[in-house]
Amino acid sequence: MPRFRRRGGNIGRRTRNSQLVQNRRLNRSAEDQLTDNENLRNQAVITRTNESQEQRNERRRANALRQRLARQRVTDTL
Incomplete structure (x- = not known):
């Protein structure tokens, strides 16, 4: 049985860092989104x-x- 890892143990997508990034993106203004897209x-x-x-x-x-x-893959599943 593999040993338990303390760091990086959360293999899901809802980590603290991903939540922070998502919240930051949601709270951006339209001008910030446009400048980010242009960059x-x-x-x-x-x-x-x-x-x-x-x-x-x-x-x-x-x-x-x-x-x-x-x-x-899509046609194979259909």
Whole structure:
């Protein structure tokens, strides 16, 4: 039997930190949400401009494969 871990014992999604993050997001103003979204978009643009063509192709292949597998799982369950 595995030993009990004191730190990180909560394997659920409702940890104290996740609750704090969720509450912070809920209490943001509309302007804060817009600026955060813009910052995330800018960050994505910067990371994509810094990647090489090979890295871009590999990222696209991985995304396509992930989507294909997700669609296959949905059709298999139906």
